[in-house]
Amino acid sequence: MTEPDFTELERRADPRSSDAPRRTKRGEATQRRLLEAAEAVFAELGYHEASIVKITERAGIGLGTFYLYFDSKQTIFEALVIDLNRRVRHSMAEKMHGAATRLEAERAGFAGFFEFTAAHPALYRVVREAEFVSPEVLQLHYTRIVEGYVEGLRRAQGLGEVSDIDPEVAAWALMGIGELIGARYILWERDGQDRAPTSIDPHVFEQMMRFIETALAPSGDAADRAATERTKEDQE
Amino acid sequence: MTEPDFTELERRADPRSSDAPRRTKRGEATQRRLLEAAEAVFAELGYHEASIVKITERAGIGLGTFYLYFDSKQTIFEALVIDLNRRVRHSMAEKMHGAATRLEAERAGFAGFFEFTAAHPALYRVVREAEFVSPEVLQLHYTRIVEGYVEGLRRAQGLGEVSDIDPEVAAWALMGIGELIGARYILWERDGQDRAPTSIDPHVFEQMMRFIETALAPSGDAADRAATERTKEDQE
DNA sequence: CCGTAACCTGAATCGGGTCTCAGGTTGGGA
DNA sequence: TCCCAACCTGAGACCCGATTCAGGTTACGG
DSSP: OOOOOOHHHHHHHOGGGSSSOOOSHHHHHHHHHHHHHHHHHHHHHOTTTOOHHHHHHHHTOOTTTHHHHOSOHHHHHHHHHHHHHHHHHHHHHHHHTTOSSHHHHHHHHHHHHHHHHHHSHHHHHHHHHHHHHOHHHHHHHHHHHHHHHHHHHHHHHHTTSSOSOOHHHHHHHHHHHHHHHHIIIIIHHHTTOSSOOSSOOHHHHHHHHHHHHHHHSOSSHHHHHHHHHHHHHOOO | OOOOOOHHHHHHHOGGGSSSOOOSHHHHHHHHHHHHHHHHHHHHHHHHHOOHHHHHHHHTOOHHHHHHHOSOHHHHHHHHHHHHHHHHHHHHHHHHTTOSSHHHHHHHHHHHHHHHHHHSHHHHHHHHHHHHHOHHHHHHHHHHHHHHHHHHHHHHHHTTSSOSOOHHHHHHHHHHHHHHHHIIIIIHHHTTOSSOOSSOOHHHHHHHHHHHHHHHSOSSHHHHHHHHHHHHHOOO
16 A cells, blocks of 8 residues: 655646746746646546647647647646645635534535535546546545545544544545535536536435435444434534 | 436447448457457557557458448447446346345445456446546446435335435445445556455455445434344345 | 847647548358 | 348548747846
8 A cells, every 4th residue: 555656746747847947927927827728628628629729729829838838738737637636625624624523524525525516517527537647646636635534534533523444445435425426416417407506405415414424423322322413403 | 307318328329220231140240349349449548549440450350340330439439338337237236136135235236346346447447437438328327326226225225224315315425435445446456556456455345334334324223223133034 | 229048939740540432352042 | 153232441531639840029137
């Protein structure tokens, strides 16, 4: 279970890694415009339908200029996924901040995740597509999120709020639930359905949280009952 | 929650749908060789690195012949995913057959799923890639599996073996767990690691099943005890 | 207002893909 | 044996995309 080393990957995806020096405001702005255009184009078309030409056109920049800032289509894609990872985790962390118990934090974290997915559905599809474009960068994405979970679960276990399940396995299970529920009830809804999926169906969210809370609850009866009561109260 | 109509999709992916009549043994054999070659090539290279030329070369068949049997690369890909869906569900159903309780069936079903994924890792990646190649056909894949789950969960709820959680939400959560645990502990292991992932790590499997079993367990104490007893009796 | 480093450009090159088509081959029924 | 419907073929027409490169533009320090 040796964790892969992602530093090389991040260096490669860092736009500043291109050998040419880059100093002026103008250069920085161009770079930023390329990344923003890439975000829009990848989100709209997917990796393979996207092209450098489309990205540079959208950025309002000459084709050749692209190669002053990124080595290839793959490189800019990786940079984008790393950026999105940061943003998803930020959305989750922001929501989780201030939660009193682990279960509350769990609930808040999922809410943050779904909020991001609902706000940027196409963007989250980009992250999922990384599995086929650059498996390494997807592993980085998942690993980073799981790390946060594992730490939180360990702490909660210390406080007796969560059963003694293997936190790593539990963390991957939780991610899996979030991914597929998000895919099914947020991403799929956009096509064909009437209502705009600005967020997840509350019923689905409640049922999912119940599933998760039950799964994580400490096994003992006393602790069990405490958790059940808490669930009722916390209907913020 | 109107279910999409997949019949058109299946017709399109059915190799026999090409307008030309197809009768003889020879034609059937060619068609089968193309599908088998496509399976190998898509599994090895992914959708976009794959090409018609590579598929026909592998099949030992002329390039032009391909178009007598399939309309496009997309069409043969869809046919392949539908076929894989059938095989995954078969692997799961076979294992689940004869399980006395829902929890046993759950366990057996997951074992079947992981067995398939471990036996054909690349093939299962093909299914996941369908999300970007043909979202429709992936929806068909997931929907079919979820249908089975929902039915099983409903029956188990009738017997008091499973809590009264919304079975559809639970089914998607279960799929999500299986997908990501499978991806993490079977597919990722192949690269870089020493041990061959002929199957999933037993510790991980046990922890995951504990997570799932806890999540699905009936909530009330009485129901809980009843279910426990029932488990002993109902060894039909 | 000049020089130069940084920046920008898009036509051209190159590689590789899909799909067509005009014609060749096969095999089973009469 | 012969015929013809079914089957097979791969060179070529066509398209599209990544990447390069020779040369143009910008802006800032002096």
